[in-house]
Amino acid sequence: MFKNYIKIAIRNLLKNKVYSLINILGLSIGLATSLLILLYVVNEWNYDQFHSKSERLFRIVQTMESENNVETDASTPFLLGPVLDAEFPDLINKSVRFYNLQETSHTFRNKQKGVSFKETNFYFVDSTFFNVFSAGLLRGNPSEVLKNPGSLVISEELSEKYFGNENPVGKTLNYKGVIDLTVTGIMKTWPDQSHMEIDLIASFTSLNQMYGADQEYDQSWLWNPIWTYLLLEEGVDPADLESQLSAIEENYFYAYTGWPAGEEVTLSLQPVTDIYLHSALEQEMEVNSSVLYLYILLVVAGFILIIACINFMNLSTARSLERSREVGMRKVLGGYRKQLFYQFIGESFLICLIAIVIGVILVFVSLPSFGDMVGKELSLDLFSHFAIIPGLLLLTVFVGLFAGSYPAIYLSSFEPVQVLKGSVVQGKKSALFRKMLVTFQFTLSIILIIGTAVIYKQIQFIQEKDLGFDEKSVVLLPTKQNLIAWEFETFKESVLSFSQVESITGISKIIGSEKQENYHVVPEKFGESNDELNLAFHTTHDLVETFDLELIAGRSFSKDFPTDAEQAVLINRKMLEKLELNTPDEALGEVFYFYPKEGGRKAKSVIGVLEDFNYASLKKEIEPLTISLVEGTIPFLGFIEHTAVEIAPGNPKEALAHIEKVWKEVNPIDPFEFQFLDDRLAEIYETEDTMSALSIAFSILCILIASLGLLGLASYSAQLKEKEIGIRKSLGASVSDIVKLLSKDFLTLIAIANLIAWPLTFIIAQNWLENFPYRFDIATNLPLIFIGSGIFIMIIALATISYHALRAALVNPVDAIHNN
Amino acid sequence: MIKLRNIDRYIDKRLQRNFILKGIDLDIAEGDFVSIMGPSGAGKSTLLNIIGFLDDANEGEYYFLDEPVHSLNEKQKSEYHRSYIGFVFQAYHLIDELTVYENIEMPLLYRKVKGSQRKSMVADMLDRFNIVAKKDLFPNQLSGGQQQLVGVARALIGSPKLILADEPTGNLHSDQSKEIMETFKKLNKEDGVTIIQVTHSDEMASYGDRVINLQDGAVTENNPYEEE
Numbered sequence A: 001m002f003k004n005y006i007k008i009a010i011r012n013l014l015k016n017k018v019y020s021l022i023n024i025l026g027l028s029i030g031l032a033t034s035l036l037i038l039l040y041v042v043n044e045w046n047y048d049q050f051h052s053k054s055e056r057l058f059r060i061v062q063t064m065e066s067e068n069n070v071e072t073d074a075s076t077p078f079l080l081g082p083v084l085d086a087e088f089p090d091l092i093n094k095s096v097r098f099y100n101l102q103e104t105s106h107t108f109r110n111k112q113k114g115v116s117f118k119e120t121n122f123y124f125v126d127s128t129f130f131n132v133f134s135a136g137l138l139r140g141n142p143s144e145v146l147k148n149p150g151s152l153v154i155s156e157e158l159s160e161k162y163f164g165n166e167n168p169v170g171k172t173l174n175y176k177g178v179i180d181l182t183v184t185g186i187m188k189t190w191p192d193q194s195h196m197e198i199d200l201i202a203s204f205t206s207l208n209q210m211y212g213a214d215q216e217y218d219q220s221w222l223w224n225p226i227w228t229y230l231l232l233e234e235g236v237d238p239a240d241l242e243s244q245l246s247a248i249e250e251n252y253f254y255a256y257t258g259w260p261a262g263e264e265v266t267l268s269l270q271p272v273t274d275i276y277l278h279s280a281l282e283q284e285m286e287v288n289s290s291v292l293y294l295y296i297l298l299v300v301a302g303f304i305l306i307i308a309c310i311n312f313m314n315l316s317t318a319r320s321l322e323r324s325r326e327v328g329m330r331k332v333l334g335g336y337r338k339q340l341f342y343q344f345i346g347e348s349f350l351i352c353l354i355a356i357v358i359g360v361i362l363v364f365v366s367l368p369s370f371g372d373m374v375g376k377e378l379s380l381d382l383f384s385h386f387a388i389i390p391g392l393l394l395l396t397v398f399v400g401l402f403a404g405s406y407p408a409i410y411l412s413s414f415e416p417v418q419v420l421k422g423s424v425v426q427g428k429k430s431a432l433f434r435k436m437l438v439t440f441q442f443t444l445s446i447i448l449i450i451g452t453a454v455i456y457k458q459i460q461f462i463q464e465k466d467l468g469f470d471e472k473s474v475v476l477l478p479t480k481q482n483l484i485a486w487e488f489e490t491f492k493e494s495v496l497s498f499s500q501v502e503s504i505t506g507i508s509k510i511i512g513s514e515k516q517e518n519y520h521v522v523p524e525k526f527g528e529s530n531d532e533l534n535l536a537f538h539t540t541h542d543l544v545e546t547f548d549l550e551l552i553a554g555r556s557f558s559k560d561f562p563t564d565a566e567q568a569v570l571i572n573r574k575m576l577e578k579l580e581l582n583t584p585d586e587a588l589g590e591v592f593y594f595y596p597k598e599g600g601r602k603a604k605s606v607i608g609v610l611e612d613f614n615y616a617s618l619k620k621e622i623e624p625l626t627i628s629l630v631e632g633t634i635p636f637l638g639f640i641e642h643t644a645v646e647i648a649p650g651n652p653k654e655a656l657a658h659i660e661k662v663w664k665e666v667n668p669i670d671p672f673e674f675q676f677l678d679d680r681l682a683e684i685y686e687t688e689d690t691m692s693a694l695s696i697a698f699s700i701l702c703i704l705i706a707s708l709g710l711l712g713l714a715s716y717s718a719q720l721k722e723k724e725i726g727i728r729k730s731l732g733a734s735v736s737d738i739v740k741l742l743s744k745d746f747l748t749l750i751a752i753a754n755l756i757a758w759p760l761t762f763i764i765a766q767n768w769l770e771n772f773p774y775r776f777d778i779a780t781n782l783p784l785i786f787i788g789s790g791i792f793i794m795i796i797a798l799a800t801i802s803y804h805a806l807r808a809a810l811v812n813p814v815d816a817i818h819n820n
Numbered sequence B: 001m002i003k004l005r006n007i008d009r010y011i012d013k014r015l016q017r018n019f020i021l022k023g024i025d026l027d028i029a030e031g032d033f034v035s036i037m038g039p040s041g042a043g044k045s046t047l048l049n050i051i052g053f054l055d056d057a058n059e060g061e062y063y064f065l066d067e068p069v070h071s072l073n074e075k076q077k078s079e080y081h082r083s084y085i086g087f088v089f090q091a092y093h094l095i096d097e098l099t100v101y102e103n104i105e106m107p108l109l110y111r112k113v114k115g116s117q118r119k120s121m122v123a124d125m126l127d128r129f130n131i132v133a134k135k136d137l138f139p140n141q142l143s144g145g146q147q148q149l150v151g152v153a154r155a156l157i158g159s160p161k162l163i164l165a166d167e168p169t170g171n172l173h174s175d176q177s178k179e180i181m182e183t184f185k186k187l188n189k190e191d192g193v194t195i196i197q198v199t200h201s202d203e204m205a206s207y208g209d210r211v212i213n214l215q216d217g218a219v220t221e222n223n224p225y226e227e228e
């Protein structure tokens, strides 16, 4: 019997090649898309799972809360790790600290070979690193390599880069021109699926050499530049440890002499495996992803599969007429209804099986370009995991059941009498159901299209928004704690001597990027007791000129006022509100107290007010800001991390060559590196860019699949109405009349789909946009997007339908009537 | 074998009930060869479908082999189709996607006959109807008469006790019709198979032992068993 079913299934597939193709192709594309999404999601889901002790690994984070500011940092003070080790020896197996000098660029130099590079993924770590994390050591003893001061472990990739084919163990790399680090081990390339990126690690004890052992650089409980990871003892409940952390807050944080009154701190634990998808704190090592995106993608995958399944249902039930005689006869010959149901469900399994084979092939073919798009190296190895092939089969069964159940129930319900009388007409019910399904399909498609348009529009808006400063012509040079600090004025003068260079300044943080720093700054107006953390920005002269900021009152920093560095401050317009002032001019002369790390207090008065500009990314609102002037080598070393150079519009090559020449004269140690500010700012929106590219791709696929289904239905209905069309034509109907006749129903459905999709999408879009403090104006743009998407899908549907409508309309009426 | 009592079959329309069959009383014994005749629209096909469990009466009682049909469930009816009743239709109703061989084999599949036995049974049938050469052809590659032969072979392969044939020769030439009728007669006489056929032709009816005339949904010929 089984053989008989297979035969008849295959013969039916071959008999109606177009429908079979549409069915199988639609399902294949749907399945392939879902599989790609699934691969991506699984990849994201498995971050940091490679650690053999991953379920015992935690990161400790601290929440700081003052009267009007709450901030959770991924980093903690220096001493927290060792203190926790000492206080909870039964709960904590080991702690590991990470420190990168709060810098993202580290120069290493192989003196023998005379090569130097800048590295971003470098940390000083405790010697427990290799006991806690599962990093493969290719050379060296895990418990020894990071023990001694001056030890360095590098990845195999970097070993190649710095030492070529030589064995690097025992050789030295110079770090920042400050200390020599000796390579003690080589580790395997750090896995991509990790929330941290690591290429080089040096022993934590090397910091004594960096700072000098007498410097008490690690004693502050207020400064928190350290990422602290904990490996708990087996069987320890993290909540248990967490509940005991208040003692640490009490005995160490609050007990610290420099602790600001009114500031509350709360320590908590984060499972390491949760960080990548669930953590978006201040001071993250890297920008993490968000689980929300995964949910969105899964929903999209579901949409696409559903749309493909609906094609299957629609085409199967629409063509039920052709199978009805078989059903009737099988029943007459003694087939149970149940057997017929199984036969048809089996056929849909067969089709799904074919579809999934093609789908998997499609996945293999498209995986590299999909990987490029999402910036991941994805791979599908069917045999790499025991569950993959059963999983695919399960998916086949699931889709087969979902897509095949309704057609199977419907088809197996035909009664022999109806067949014998030839009275199996298209049931009104099934036609109505089919219409509902088409409407549903197009509703989903429209939701995706509008969603895509909204995402695209928002990203475009962000990228084109006037940030309040000039980001187009500014070049950034990393100058944190390098030789430029000593010679900044000389460097500046030489760079400016070239006519293409318009202006140059040093800045503490990159304007427009995410990381900005809070300082302890209090307006005098609020009294001395008030403990405020305000955003404080530091710069050298010419900030306003370089970034074309708008001065709305007073003056900018000037060399004519030698006291500016000590006594002057610039504020932004937002600060006016905070100071409860009405006009910018009133702010001039207002006094702010600064509390530097070294202790003491500095009073600075406002000399100028700047129009608001987006000093941080557009993901954050503009807040009250103070800008202080930095002058002299030591303050420069303490605050300035980048040099910004404004270049005249046009070809920047010559100007860059000039800057490089000057750089090499002033700083022969660090390689010359630069980045255009707008490129740097674009990086902030990488996730959104990827999402936008993905959603465009997926909506195209979605429309494609839905249109395939429509094509099938349209061709079927044209076929059914062939005779009617013939008669109408012989009665004088024009081609356009006929096209109208055939398109009317479908277009009505799509119009309904639009009406359903619009309010739904409106709500979703509004919710999504709420995440952005700066968003495009929905009220004026959405009607355009809605109607645009509606018209777009109408046109596609119309094009799909008219192909068949036209063909039907152009057939010679005599033939059509005759054929029937 | 078949006992119909006061069978009504009607279609309800708005404000009106249309009777297709009204008050049918009919007895057919095992081994009968009955022809149902009557004008078009008289309800012949409907009656045959009711007898073959393909349609249900609205009123009245129907006993098949003393079993009350109205209380059979769908599965039990299918069991009867598998082992007691064979159908032959005017329009043949072969399955287009199956070959001659596979069409004939189909009832055996539902009866779960073993493969080797199935083979020999189908081979016998092909032999008997002289269509061995056509066994791998599809229905649309056959003439009407040949298709009907396949239809008859399909009905016979399950060795049914009852054959229901609705105008089996309606689309055939007289030679082909005769061939089929001879087959029926032989089955009836030699194997004792009960046969009920619907026909418009007196010639075809003459192969049977008994004629039932149907007029406007009622039997006009006297029922020879009624007095008993």
Ligand SMILES: Nc1ncnc2c1ncn2[C@@H]1O[C@H](COP(=O)(O)OP(=O)(O)OP(=O)(O)O)[C@@H](O)[C@H]1O
Pocket: B011, B020, B039, B040, B041, B042, B043, B044, B045, B046, B047
């Ligand atoms: N589902 C139905 N709805 C309405 N009327 C029906 C239905 N089925 C049958 N009829 C009517 O019942 C009557 C009997 O139909 P039936 O097919 O039994 O006639 P018949 O005697 O077999 O005719 P013919 O010799 O033309 O085959 C016809 O008038 C037909 O129109």
Ligand SMILES: [Mg+2]
Pocket: B044, B045, B046, B166
């Ligand atoms: Mg009839």
